[in-house]
Amino acid sequence: MFDEYHLFDGVKIITKNIPGKKSKELLSAQDKLESRNRSYPRGIPIAYESAKGAIIKDVDGNFFVDFFSGCGVLNFGYNNQDILKEISESTNFIMHALDFPTKIKIDFMRGLIESMPENLRGKYKISFGGPTGSDAVEAAIKLARINTGRHTIISFQGSYHGMTMGAMSVTSKLSHREKVNPLIPGVHFMPYSSCYRCAMSRNPKSCNFECVSYLKNALENPHSGIDKPAAIIIEPIQGEGGTYIPKKGWLEKVVEIARANGIIVIFDEVQAGFYRTGKLFSFEHTKAIPDIITMSKGVGGIGTPLSLILLRKELDKWEPGTHIGTFRGNQLGMAAGLSALKFIKKMKIEAYVSKMEKLFLNKLRAIQKSSKFIGEVRGRGMMFGVEYVKNATTKEPFPEMAKKIRKLCYENGLLVEIGGYYNNVVRFLPPLIISEKIALNGLGIFKTVNDLAGNRKH
Numbered sequence: 001m002f003d004e005y006h007l008f009d010g011v012k013i014i015t016k017n018i019p020g021k022k023s024k025e026l027l028s029a030q031d032k033l034e035s036r037n038r039s040y041p042r043g044i045p046i047a048y049e050s051a052k053g054a055i056i057k058d059v060d061g062n063f064f065v066d067f068f069s070g071c072g073v074l075n076f077g078y079n080n081q082d083i084l085k086e087i088s089e090s091t092n093f094i095m096h097a098l099d100f101p102t103k104i105k106i107d108f109m110r111g112l113i114e115s116m117p118e119n120l121r122g123k124y125k126i127s128f129g130g131p132t133g134s135d136a137v138e139a140a141i142k143l144a145r146i147n148t149g150r151h152t153i154i155s156f157q158g159s160y161h162g163m164t165m166g167a168m169s170v171t172s173k174l175s176h177r178e179k180v181n182p183l184i185p186g187v188h189f190m191p192y193s194s195c196y197r198c199a200m201s202r203n204p205k206s207c208n209f210e211c212v213s214y215l216k217n218a219l220e221n222p223h224s225g226i227d228k229p230a231a232i233i234i235e236p237i238q239g240e241g242g243t244y245i246p247k248k249g250w251l252e253k254v255v256e257i258a259r260a261n262g263i264i265v266i267f268d269e270v271q272a273g274f275y276r277t278g279k280l281f282s283f284e285h286t287k288a289i290p291d292i293i294t295m296s297k298g299v300g301g302i303g304t305p306l307s308l309i310l311l312r313k314e315l316d317k318w319e320p321g322t323h324i325g326t327f328r329g330n331q332l333g334m335a336a337g338l339s340a341l342k343f344i345k346k347m348k349i350e351a352y353v354s355k356m357e358k359l360f361l362n363k364l365r366a367i368q369k370s371s372k373f374i375g376e377v378r379g380r381g382m383m384f385g386v387e388y389v390k391n392a393t394t395k396e397p398f399p400e401m402a403k404k405i406r407k408l409c410y411e412n413g414l415l416v417e418i419g420g421y422y423n424n425v426v427r428f429l430p431p432l433i434i435s436e437k438i439a440l441n442g443l444g445i446f447k448t449v450n451d452l453a454g455n456r457k458h
């Protein structure tokens, strides 16, 4: 399936080195013009020329399989022709409409609400803000504070919620935070259900959710030192933290404790949402239900910047204009998001993602079996993490190996990224429409690269 959605049906590397000559020229021009702040081309030094589906062509004529999809934005591939065609035929929309109602906007909102699980439909409203995931997180924090009159927020170790000051305040990575502190006060980080690296030193098979007991104590012990929180913000699957999928039952238990303490529950679905795991929301794989949901990345259909929050109707108590932004009316994003919703149904994306999840996990686990340094393979839907460790028993992180793998991958035509608590997890977020042939091609390169990196047992 989806064979015709791609620029090319695999990898072609024609230059002796990556980056090739033309990529080098553009990278050097970029260096002169753009701030040191840029990051991705440092890890993957190529300049893009064109892209379609899961394939990127660089300016030197090399074709790469992209297992990263613009950091989980391009769920339906680059330049998805079905979505683009539908938008271009609809000449009847205005690019920018602030927050005035338009037909596209109403249709998009209806489409999104109708795509929600049946038991949640009709219970939420939508609020738009600036076009990034971070902005949705800002909106969610404000709304929770306004509704509760409290300010403290509970977040989790290993979390990533964005780079604006509020969003970064609930993001745990110290290297992001330490040079710009102080951030917003009153944020406390609790252990996530990242069982491979359990903060409570327990074994997930026999543990008794000690991390949840710790959270409960922090919220209920009169001597915890933590003011009663406004909200608890959770990634139902941690993305940047290294693709951590909580132990079954964890999310439900956390929500139960939050509810018992009158704390608003925010699920950050910016990365794991919009069908990345096969369902509209990644929390649909559990029984947990949030009060506020943040969305961005894939929701803009073709990579159009769009973000929003879904809020329970009873929380809609903020004054008009409490969270505004000039670009909150991105009509192109809404048109693309609406068209993507139709594409998802027509193409039965949920079933396809579930099939591809098995294919990826089977192959990755086979690679792990013959590997010296892969400690764990994790994945749900089309989100995967391969964690590199120096020693399977001590689990000492091996970030150098993850970096080496990323380099060997792009040199051999596969684009992957690195994340994880210790930058030791190679992460895949392939487009949901990657064809089986291209997926197998990419996974084959990943296997070869692991061998080349000296990661084979025998």
Ligand SMILES: Cc1ncc(COP(=O)(O)O)c(C=O)c1O
Pocket: 071, 131, 132, 133, 134, 135, 137, 160, 161, 162, 163, 235, 239, 240, 268, 269, 270, 271, 272, 296, 297
């Ligand atoms: C879970 C999550 N929340 C929020 C964000 C921030 O989104 P943005 O980079 O669009 O501000 C990200 C980005 O990776 C994310 O993964």
